Amino acid sequence: MGSITESKPIPYIEEGVYSGAPSRLREEADKTLSTLLSNRTVPTTQPRKHGVRLPPDTNTELFELAIKDLQAKIGAENVEVNDKDLDDGWYMDHPKTHDAMHITDQEELVASAVVYPSSTEDVQTIVRWANETGYPLYPISLGRNLGYGGSAPRVPGGIVVDLGKRMHKILNIDGDNASCVVEPGVTYFRLYEEIQARGLPLWIDTPDLGGGSLLGNAMDRGVGYTPYGDHWAMHCGMEVVLPNGELLRTGMGAMPGPDGADNPTWQSFQNAFGPQVDGIFSQSNFGIVTKMGFHLMPATNNQSYCITFPDDDDFEAIVDTIRPLAQQRILGNIPQLRHIIQELSVTGRSKSSFHSGSKPMTREEIRAASGSLPLGECSWVFYGTQYGPPETINQQLAIIKAAFSSAIPGSRFFVPEDVPQDHYLHSRAKVCAGTPVLRELDWLNWLPNGGHIAFSPIAPTRGSDARVLHEILKAAYARHGFDMFSTLCVAGREMHYIAEIVYDRSDEKMKHRAVRLVREMIDECAAKGFGEYRTHLLFADQVARTYNWNNQALMRFNETLKDALDPNGILAPGRSGIWPQKYRGKGWELGAEDIEMKHLGPKMEAPEWYLYDPNYTIFNYTTGGTRGDVGVGAYNVATNQTFDCYAGDVDLARPGDAPEWHNCSVPDTEFSFSLDTNSFGLRQRWICDNAPQYTFLANGTVELPDTALGCNTESGQKWCLYGGNTIRPGLTSPLTIRPFPPWLPGSPYEYPDRCVERSDYPTWEIRALVYEHQGAAQILSFNYTNMMNGIVSSCSLPVNETLTRATSHLPRWISCNASSPSGSREISDTFVQFDADYGILALKQSWKCHDNNVNDDEPEDYHGLGYLVKPLQCSERVQYGGEMSGSPANYTCTLPTTNISGYASYDLPLPVVPHTLYTDSCTLNSMNNTVLRLQAYAFDFPADTPGGPATASFTVSNPGPGDIYAIQDIPLQADGQWHACATDTAGSMPWQLQSCAYFLNSTSGSIGFKFQWYCDDRDPFHAILFTANARGTLSACRNAVRTNTACQYSSPVGLELDIANVSWQSTGEPMNRGPEWPWV
Incomplete structure (x- = not known):
């Protein structure tokens, strides 16, 4: 565990850190970090409770083998297993393994590993590897999508593909065309500094914080604040790795340029010919974008300003005033309308400096506190910027002032010169002139260990609609006890209402309240037609379901695309609520009812406890008393282990009382027993490879009356024996425990002498x-x-x-x-x-x-x-x-x-028996870089019927494990076409073969085989599928014994099945082993 005030040095671009801050912001960065550190009450790094969170449908051994394979492809230093303590860091030193602003348990949405590609070719290699393993990939540009999930994978244990760490080149800046091409790791800071270094008269459009990725922000359809503020609209041309590893360029980039160069109009014209496909890659999981072009804004004269409005109730009139000004293009940019509480928080001061107690500040308290700020007492602040020649700007400002003064009495107008240098208006002026800053981090200090998530619905730019949306959010925030931070990005026809929720990351109850708040707002807003345009990954399923016109037609379309492009479901499953067929409807989705994280994915096979005779007893119990000694012997089917659980002098539950849970002699195991109802319960907690701690409860009622055989009273003491009862876990449905012995259905219960002991x-x-x-x-x-x-x-x-x-x-x-x-x-x-x-x-x-x-x-x-x-x-x-x-x-x-x-029971689980010829030898390593040799010992070709039917028997030897497979009496067609292997009634083939095909040409002697087969890799529930192909030529009747009707090859022909490039996959299900032994 780290120190509360401990932090790594601030990274800077000039020191060679691709994601660092520019040195011009050194003073601001130092102050920001110092304030954040002073507001911590817990370290950002906590000891891990669990080990590596594995991807679904795998085990530790397979995972380690797969990671070694990826390391061999990409470089060992470029693939890191996530086995260290999780550090939340801060904005300039954020994690790549999880969400720094975790709204759920820090270890829930966490990666198993992070891989760092250096090129598009590396990304293709990683994608192909994922298709082989079935492991889900979660690409990030930088992982600074804070407030929406950061670096977290939606499927716990997914592999994070950190594109930015080694792919951060500015590939081109075209000053004449006012455009650029960048890789995912290029930040707004980096591009700005490069443009300045080249002396080009160009602006970038930056969001509130400049450390984010241009590519990543545009892909999520983020916004900025110049006339180029629609970042997706300003993109022009992409290079995309599809989920099968193929490469695609969009727009004019689909046409090669002269001599194989990039097309010279790639960053000039977005649409090109045919369907415009760029949009399917934004906010989706249909591909990984490795290059992206953008239009840049020519530098121009500008003037920033702000306008304050006195009352909360002015909100509707403000929106109605903005609409015509924006539609007529009088407003120069995408302006912001912020509630005054944002002015309090952006000072970097904590809530406690304005308000005592934990309850939300009232509107009156907020407005009163604003009186100490440079803008004076008010309720709303409008930030805008005008562009162009000074005379144009002055004419526009006059129109804007007149419109707001007429509509909202008490409006006041400010320019940067009217306020101190540390006021937020100066920061807005820089952002609106294309200069990225760090100032927006200050409001995280509102609460200790500040985290935030954003709720981002869209509404028409109409006062009445804005009021309805605003009132829904205001009521929801009040119900759940949060201060409401409202920021609106208002255009001519729609407005983005960004409602921030600030919470203490160390307060689990507060985080649960925040989740409830968002889930309620999603449904309440959707009921009025207001949908989120962007959301935290935890809420994506619920948001996606609100876009449900025509029986979820949009989602069904997205799922069709997903299944066509990504049939193996490896790329960001669950992104924007889009699940591939592999995951869909199998327990991964989260809905309005999921306040706390549940076990994601198919329900884990819960253990079944078998209570065996004779150790489930009550003894030393005085008749009429309420205390006694209890012991239980149990067999845990899931772990194939037996254990004895004992507790002495425990409360057996008085009449009318609920039984109490008692710790027993087995760690993390508790049981309860009620003498009044003969009810018994057993529960355990344990850690799984790919899941956090779970508790399963098994309970039921022993249906034995107090006077039944099996209970004796001796010298005032009661002794009972129940045994042989299977109890299954069920949190809501108690199961009846049958009396011992279960293998004697219908027989009278007679057990005083314990005829058969264990x-x-x-x-x-x-x-x-x-x-x-x-x-x-x-x-x-x-x-x-x-x-x-x-x-x-x-x-x-x-x-x-x-x-x-x-x-x-x-x-x-x-x-x-x-x-x-x-x-x-x-x-x-x-x-x-x-x-x-x-x-x-x-x-x-x-x-x-x-x-x-x-x-x-x-x-x-x-x-x-x-x-x-x-x-x-x-x-x-x-x-x-x-x-x-x-x-x-x-x-x-x-x-x-x-x-x-x-x-003594057929119901008991029995030892799993070996079920392959490989025993422990069929592992990935044993099959890699080896050659299977095909030995033909009876190819019979009728000499008088060229190309006619033939038969063959042969063996395949695997020098890895030393196994030999005999394939007997295959009817052959010698026509040079591929045919499926089949045997006649006297023949046979090894059951491990998943598929077998051959071709044979008796005239040319060409021969070939294709095989796919399973081996269990020492885990019967995770089969590995191997493939091998072989081709060769048989010299006519070489080394053959001639007869009147056949040319028989009886010596080995040396045909080799090379499987050095092995293809393998984890099936996640018991493999198709052919006919089974009943107990397997």
């Missing part, structure tokens, strides 16, 4: 297992010991049984010829499953348990189910289909002494 569940020890492969027949036999009772049994399959292969059928249970030893636990049935391909064994038994305390003599049925988790280690490698290298007719696989555990 320790009694059998563990089988497999001994002397022999698997014989005798041609087509497969025989399995083994001896095993039941570790519960020490009885040794044997199992052998009937001679006529052939073990089923999981590659073509589900394994089936086969009755085993097993001994049935005598004893109190009599084995009644034994079944076995065995997969010859993978060497996986399962054993299932049923047995009788004589309960000596039950009056009748009928035994109860119990079942055990066990699995051998590891495949058999055979004396020789088992290849696909049991084929052996060297192919002896008979061979055996033996197994050393091995334990498999039995479980």
